[in-house]
Amino acid sequence: MKKSSVLITPKKLNLQDCYDFVQAASCGGIALFVGTVRNSTKNKEVSLLDFSAYEPMAIKEMQKIADLALTKFQIHKLAIHHAVGELQIGDIPVIIAVSSAHRNAAFEACQFAIDTLKETVPIWKKEHFEDGEVWVNSHP
Amino acid sequence: MKKSSVLITPKKLNLQDCYDFVQAASCGGIALFVGTVRNSTKNKEVSLLDFSAYEPMAIKEMQKIADLALTKFQIHKLAIHHAVGELQIGDIPVIIAVSSAHRNAAFEACQFAIDTLKETVPIWKKEHFEDGEVWVNSHP
Amino acid sequence: MKIQLLFFGIATDLVGENSVFIELKSAATISELKKDLLKKYSKLKNIEDFAIAVNEEYGENDLVLQENDVVAIIPPVSGG
Amino acid sequence: MKIQLLFFGIATDLVGENSVFIELKSAATISELKKDLLKKYSKLKNIEDFAIAVNEEYGENDLVLQENDVVAIIPPVSGG
Numbered sequence: 001m002k003k004s005s006v007l008i009t010p011k012k013l014n015l016q017d018c019y020d021f022v023q024a025a026s027c028g029g030i031a032l033f034v035g036t037v038r039n040s041t042k043n044k045e046v047s048l049l050d051f052s053a054y055e056p057m058a059i060k061e062m063q064k065i066a067d068l069a070l071t072k073f074q075i076h077k078l079a080i081h082h083a084v085g086e087l088q089i090g091d092i093p094v095i096i097a098v099s100s101a102h103r104n105a106a107f108e109a110c111q112f113a114i115d116t117l118k119e120t121v122p123i124w125k126k127e128h129f130e131d132g133e134v135w136v137n138s139h140p
Numbered sequence: 141m142k143k144s145s146v147l148i149t150p151k152k153l154n155l156q157d158c159y160d161f162v163q164a165a166s167c168g169g170i171a172l173f174v175g176t177v178r179n180s181t182k183n184k185e186v187s188l189l190d191f192s193a194y195e196p197m198a199i200k201e202m203q204k205i206a207d208l209a210l211t212k213f214q215i216h217k218l219a220i221h222h223a224v225g226e227l228q229i230g231d232i233p234v235i236i237a238v239s240s241a242h243r244n245a246a247f248e249a250c251q252f253a254i255d256t257l258k259e260t261v262p263i264w265k266k267e268h269f270e271d272g273e274v275w276v277n278s279h280p
Numbered sequence: 281m282k283i284q285l286l287f288f289g290i291a292t293d294l295v296g297e298n299s300v301f302i303e304l305k306s307a308a309t310i311s312e313l314k315k316d317l318l319k320k321y322s323k324l325k326n327i328e329d330f331a332i333a334v335n336e337e338y339g340e341n342d343l344v345l346q347e348n349d350v351v352a353i354i355p356p357v358s359g360g
Numbered sequence: 361m362k363i364q365l366l367f368f369g370i371a372t373d374l375v376g377e378n379s380v381f382i383e384l385k386s387a388a389t390i391s392e393l394k395k396d397l398l399k400k401y402s403k404l405k406n407i408e409d410f411a412i413a414v415n416e417e418y419g420e421n422d423l424v425l426q427e428n429d430v431v432a433i434i435p436p437v438s439g440g
Contacts, residue, residue: 052368124369124438138438
């Protein structure tokens with residue numbers, strides 16, 4: 001049985017899909033994290049975000065996070081889904097879902113996965129403002 | 141604007157409803173916890189669970205948790221929904237959803253809410269097995 | 281004075297009632313009520329412990345009960 | 361020897377390319393490549409820092425490159 005679902009897609013991410021993948025009769029809890037596009041960053045109004053990825057490598061790095069989380073925490077299954085392309089305010093760039101028999105492991109693995117994703121996975125976002133655009137984290 | 145959604149219902153809980161209540165343009169992350177009915181407890185096979193509540197008081201205690209979480213953590217909105225009645229394996233007794241500008245506050249508030257709910261809210265579950273039934277936590 | 285008792289969870293099963301009205305001496309505290317209850321419903325000793333809520337709020341042992349209070353027997357909770 | 365360079369994120373914008381093939385001396389290390397890149401594409405100095413991936417895996421500075429390696433310039437990531 002596949003223990004992890006790793007996905008990069010230009011389509012809208014689906015919370016229920018992630019839930020359904022991890023849900024199991026042996027599990028008492030599911031922790032989820034949903035990233036959403038905020039309307040502002042450092043007090044500047046964002047109009048949209050554009051996500052791009054080095055896809056084959058990003059998939060590998062996401063799979064490493066999944067495999068490491070499955071080793072490190074007493075969890076059952078996990079899903080890491082990331083969107084690419086143009087996202088509007090309120091859209092969902094990322095969903096993490098983790099199921100486990102006991103809830104603390106699910107919470108810990110979920111936080112570990114999103115924290116690590118933000119450090120290692122080769123995905124970039126460009127914020128578009130009224131008056132220009134900025135590659136996040138890359139400011140010269 | 142209502143900052144919290146507190147619900148006890150005999151109907152099926154809905155993940156998307158909780159998500160939609162907390163989601164907002166000012167938020168960068170939503171943490172969710174979904175409790176699910178496990179097929180076993182202490183290695184005994186569970187056939188179904190029956191949840192009952194002291195409803196008016198349970199609603200008050202859930203509201204206290206919501207209000208306290210909104211004070212204690214830098215979060216935007218939160219939902220605490222609990223089901224009552226007979227639940228089968230895989231069914232959802234509880235959903236917590238929390239939105240915030242930054243994800244750590246959402247995770248912390250979500251864990252705080254479920255941990256506190258399990259300590260203070262007057263809701264009880266009776267586990268039904270092949271050979272009998274047990275009120276959880278109340279074993280003589 | 282008269283108060284209403286509500287039983288929940290395992291307490292309902294042990295006592296065989298959801299709700300009863302009982303007579304109590306004036307100004308009884310929760311800890312006095314608990315002693316009375318354990319005498320009247322000795323099966324309640326089968327619960328590890330129980331809390332008392334008065335008018336839908338948890339009450340400490342030294343809380344003084346009033347006429348017409350609604351007093352709930354709260355066995356260890358197990359929601360979530 | 362010939363290697364392929366891939367640019368992502370802000371690096372694409374700075375360099376104006378997604379992908380180029382370049383000639384490199386045999387057995388060059390990643391840190392040698394980085395120096396070459398900063399000479400050849402001086403605008404890359406505008407990025408705080410960048411990592412290098414070789415054939416879809418992060419590489420340390422002392423990693424020795426091989427003919428036909430696919431080498432990606434990875435500016436600070438910002439997914440999630």
